[in-house]
Amino acid sequence: MDRIDAMQAFVTVAELRGFAPAARRLKLSPSAVTRLVAALEEHLGVRLLQRTTRSVTLTDSGRRYLERARRILADLAEAELAAESERLQPAGRLVVSAPVGFGRLHVGPVMSDYLSRYLDVSAELRLEDRQINLVEDGVDCAVRIGHLDDSSLVARQVGSMRRIVVGAPGYFKAHGEPRAPEALAKHQTVEFGSAGEWRFVTDGGELRVTISARFVTNNADAAIQYAEAGGGVTRVLAYQAAEGLRAGRLKRVLAKHEPPPAPIHIVFPSSRLLSAKVRAFVDLVTETCDWRFG
Numbered sequence: 001m002d003r004i005d006a007m008q009a010f011v012t013v014a015e016l017r018g019f020a021p022a023a024r025r026l027k028l029s030p031s032a033v034t035r036l037v038a039a040l041e042e043h044l045g046v047r048l049l050q051r052t053t054r055s056v057t058l059t060d061s062g063r064r065y066l067e068r069a070r071r072i073l074a075d076l077a078e079a080e081l082a083a084e085s086e087r088l089q090p091a092g093r094l095v096v097s098a099p100v101g102f103g104r105l106h107v108g109p110v111m112s113d114y115l116s117r118y119l120d121v122s123a124e125l126r127l128e129d130r131q132i133n134l135v136e137d138g139v140d141c142a143v144r145i146g147h148l149d150d151s152s153l154v155a156r157q158v159g160s161m162r163r164i165v166v167g168a169p170g171y172f173k174a175h176g177e178p179r180a181p182e183a184l185a186k187h188q189t190v191e192f193g194s195a196g197e198w199r200f201v202t203d204g205g206e207l208r209v210t211i212s213a214r215f216v217t218n219n220a221d222a223a224i225q226y227a228e229a230g231g232g233v234t235r236v237l238a239y240q241a242a243e244g245l246r247a248g249r250l251k252r253v254l255a256k257h258e259p260p261p262a263p264i265h266i267v268f269p270s271s272r273l274l275s276a277k278v279r280a281f282v283d284l285v286t287e288t289c290d291w292r293f294g
Contacts, residue, residue: 004076006040007069009033010048014066018056074154074270081274090277091120097134097142101220101240103127106291107143114284121277134269140278141268145237148263152270156282159264159291165198166224166241166250167233177253178233181209188232191216192223198235200257207257224250238294264291 012022013033023030041048048062058066094114098107103125111125126132126139134142134153145161165178171188178184181200191213200207215231217223220240227234228249244250266282268274285291 003040003043004073006036006043008073009036010040010062011066011069011073013037013049013056014058014062070152070270071154074274078154078274078279088276089120090118090275090280092122092275092277094121094123094277094281095126095139096123096281097126097128097132097137097139099129099143099145100127102143102145102237105239106289110281110285110289113288114281117284118277118280134267140275141266141281144265144267146262148265148267153267154270154274155265155267156286157263157265158282158285158289160261160293161264161291162238162258162261162294163235164238164241164252164258164294165233165235165254166227166245166252168228168230168249169251171227171230171232172251172253174230177251181207181254181257184209184211184233189213190223190226190232190234192220192234192236193218194235199259200254201259202257206259242293258294261292261294 009022009026009028012025013019016022016025019030019033019037023033026033037049044061044065046061046065047059048065050057050059096107096111104127108125111123115121115123132139132142134140143158148155165184167187175187178187181198181202184198189211191211194211196211196213198209198211200209213232215223215226217226220236223234223236224241224244226232228244233253241250241252245252266285268278
C-alpha cells in the first residue's frame with residue numbers, strides 16, 4: 001500500500017461522500033479506491049468510514065484522521081510546489097483578510113512593504129471582523145486571532161495575543177487597583193466583546209468573573225476611550241491597548257491572572273497549492289513582524 005495514495009483516496013471519498021465520485025476524480029476504478037481505503041483502515045487498525053448501500057459517512061476516528069490527513073497532503077503539495085517553483089517570483093493578485101483594528105495597525109504596513117518588494121503583485125486588504133469563507137470569498141489568506149476551529153484550513157502561527165485588563169491611572173488612584181479578579185465586583189467596568197464574563201487563571205485553575213458593566217460597547221476603541229477618560233476598567237486585546245499603555249493613559253492590572261495567550265495565525269485553504277505570492281507574504285510576516293502582544 002502506498003500510504004499517500006491511500007490517504008488521498010480516503011480524503012477524496014470523505015469530501016465527495018462516495019467511492020464512485022472519488023474514483024472519477026482520482027481517475028481510478030471504484031474497486032481500486034475501495035482497496036486503498038480498506039488497506040489504510042487495516043494499517044491504522046480503526047474504521048474510518050461507515051458504508052451503507054446509500055451513503056458513506058465518517059466515524060469519529062475518521063473525522064479526527066481526516067483533519068490530520070488534509071494537513072499532511074497540503075504540506076506535501078506545498079513542498080512539491082516549492083521544489084518545482086523555486087525560480088518563480090510572486091505575481092498576480094493577492095487578497096488578504098484581517099480583523100479591522102489589527103489589520104489597520106499591523107497588516108496594512110506589511111502589505112506596503114510587500115508591494116514595494118514584489119512589483120509584479122497587486123494586492124487587496126479586506127478588513128472585517130466576521131469569519132469569512134476563504135474559498136467562497138476569493139481570499140488567498142487571512143490573519144486570524146484565537147484558536148482555530150476550521151480543520152479544512154492550513155495554518156501558520158505568526159504570533160500570539162493576550163487579553164488584558166486596563167484602566168486609567170487616575171481611576172486607580174481614586175478607586176484603588178484590583179489585586180484579585182474577585183475585586184472587580186467593586187469597580188466600574190467597561191464591557192467589550194465578552195458577553196458579561198471575564199476569564200482569569202488562579203492557582204486553582206480557571207476563574208470566571210461575571211461583570212455588571214456600567215458601559216457596554218461593541219467597539220474596542222470606544223471601550224478604551226471611556227477607560228482612558230476614567231470611566232472604569234476594561235478588558236481588551238493587548239494590541240488594542242498598546243498605544244494607551246505606551247503613552248501612560250492606561251495601566252495594566254491583574255497581569256498574573258491573565259489566561260495564556262491566544263495564537264495569531266495566517267490561514268489559507270488546504271485545497272489550494274500555496275502559491276509563490278502567498279508564501280512570500282507569510283515569509284515576510286515571519287521575518288519582519290513581532291506579533292507577540294502582551
